[in-house]
Amino acid sequence: MATSATLPRQAIEIDAALRQCASGDKLALKRIYEAESARMLGVAQRLLKRRALAEEAVQDAFVLIWRHAARFDPERGSGLTWIYAILRNRALSILRDEKRTETSDTPIAEETASEEDDPETVMSKLSDAKALRACLEQLPEQRRSLVLLAFVQGLTHGELAERVKLPLGTVKSWIRRSLLALKECLG
Amino acid sequence: MSPSPDLPLGPEERDMLAGEYVLGLIEGADLATFERRLEVDAELSGAVARWRSHFAAVDATAPAIPPSSELWRRIEAELAAVTPLAARPAAATATPVRPGAATGSRLSDWWNSLLVWRGAALAGAVATILLAVGLLGALDRARRQPVMVAVLLTETNIAAAVVNTFGDGRVELLPLQAIAVPEGKALEIWTLWDRAVGPRSVGLIERARSTPLRLDQLPLGANQLFEITLEPATGSPTGRPTGPIIAKGTTAQAL
Numbered sequence: 452m453a454t455s456a457t458l459p460r461q462a463i464e465i466d467a468a469l470r471q472c473a474s475g476d477k478l479a480l481k482r483i484y485e486a487e488s489a490r491m492l493g494v495a496q497r498l499l500k501r502r503a504l505a506e507e508a509v510q511d512a513f514v515l516i517w518r519h520a521a522r523f524d525p526e527r528g529s530g531l532t533w534i535y536a537i538l539r540n541r542a543l544s545i546l547r548d549e550k551r552t553e554t555s556d557t558p559i560a561e562e563t564a565s566e567e568d569d570p571e572t573v574m575s576k577l578s579d580a581k582a583l584r585a586c587l588e589q590l591p592e593q594r595r596s597l598v599l600l601a602f603v604q605g606l607t608h609g610e611l612a613e614r615v616k617l618p619l620g621t622v623k624s625w626i627r628r629s630l631l632a633l634k635e636c637l638g
Numbered sequence: 639m640s641p642s643p644d645l646p647l648g649p650e651e652r653d654m655l656a657g658e659y660v661l662g663l664i665e666g667a668d669l670a671t672f673e674r675r676l677e678v679d680a681e682l683s684g685a686v687a688r689w690r691s692h693f694a695a696v697d698a699t700a701p702a703i704p705p706s707s708e709l710w711r712r713i714e715a716e717l718a719a720v721t722p723l724a725a726r727p728a729a730a731t732a733t734p735v736r737p738g739a740a741t742g743s744r745l746s747d748w749w750n751s752l753l754v755w756r757g758a759a760l761a762g763a764v765a766t767i768l769l770a771v772g773l774l775g776a777l778d779r780a781r782r783q784p785v786m787v788a789v790l791l792t793e794t795n796i797a798a799a800v801v802n803t804f805g806d807g808r809v810e811l812l813p814l815q816a817i818a819v820p821e822g823k824a825l826e827i828w829t830l831w832d833r834a835v836g837p838r839s840v841g842l843i844e845r846a847r848s849t850p851l852r853l854d855q856l857p858l859g860a861n862q863l864f865e866i867t868l869e870p871a872t873g874s875p876t877g878r879p880t881g882p883i884i885a886k887g888t889t890a891q892a893l
Contacts, residue, residue, distance in 0.1 A: 490700055513713045
């Protein structure tokens with residue numbers, strides 16, 4: 452899914468594989484796994500930092516994809532986006548559970564993110580062909596960072612405020628204004 | 639943050655909430671409210687789908703990390719154990735639920751059958767029997783020492799409830815404080831013995847009252863976390879705690 456040239460073909464294949472999953476074809480799920488599991492693990496790892504938790508999120512996501520494949524509606528977006536939504540929901544829920552129950556000395560929120568997960572590195576990797584990149588570029592750097600830190604690393608409003616040393620209310624309103632600007636730009 | 643699900647959202651508010659949701663910024667009880675709304679509000683789910691498809695480009699920048707070779711085997715093993723979707727009640731499919739969290743559905747089966755009983759003409763007789771069983775249980779309990787105890791503390795360190803575990807495998811929750819439960823909400827009790835597995839629901843009560851906890855085959859040991867969270871009346875829609883923590887504590891051996 453990295454380049455726009457391969458995306459349409461791949462997206463159609465995922466849609467078809469999801470229909471086959473809905474009719475009970477486990478080989479179709481395996482095809483999705485072979486095509487996407489490495490990228491999915493990368494997304495989960497950026498959110499969860501810990502490899503074992505990231506694998507748990509991917510495992511849960513595939514079980515959910517299998518069980519809910521019949522609910523996938525191509526009218527509502529691509530199958531590829533749908534499976535990443537399931538993965539992200541699982542990973543975020545594991546992340547919130549970890550934070551609320553953990554007793555370890557190195558809380559997950561304080562684990563160092565890889566430099567690759569840094570907002571400006573993510574920006575540099577965003578496809579030029581994507582409207583999102585151009586629209587994110589129009590935001591002031593600090594606001595762009597808040598949006599990307601939330602999405603990529605799963606930081607909460609409170610954690611973002613701590614990270615940028617700004618009051619919670621300011622961070623919330625900056626995010627809202629950034630979303631508003633993105634919405635207008637993306638059309 | 640999320641307005642009542644009954645009020646229509648203006649287009650701008652809808653897009654902003656949808657954007658915050660996709661960024662992962664809606665949490666806790668607000669998240670549960672938002673997700674319920676998402677099930678019934680097509681315009682809202684359309685707004686979420688638009689944000690998701692734009693932000694898919696960011697997920698595409700994630701490094702590809704080859705999963706360990708056992709991951710697919712673990713998925714297959716779990717699929718083999720999962721109840722077929724068609725066999726589950728429709729409500730359970732409304733939101734992705736944690737796979738394998740059979741405790742919740744067993745609990746709801748039990749509640750459903752209880753509701754049926756309540757409606758039945760024998761309700762009075764059943765109540766009498768339950769009362770008798772409850773009294774016998776109380777007398778029996780008085781004679782026995784718990785093996786392990788967990789004191790569940792609120793955020794302000796007030797003991798809100800205790801969990802007692804007994805030698806015969808019974809586990810019970812005894813509230814020590816009245817807990818305010820808003821309309822349409824319930825108290826759900828969770829236990830966590832292994833963070834890799836995550837918390838499992840072991841009980842759901844509509845108000846603070848003593849209740850047996852259903853640990854069934856779940857492990858039980860010292861230093862095991864128990865917590866009470868505020869959830870929708872039918873229990874957490876996700877199979878994981880979603881609402882605020884009312885109280886929590888870990889088990890310790892009784893002397």
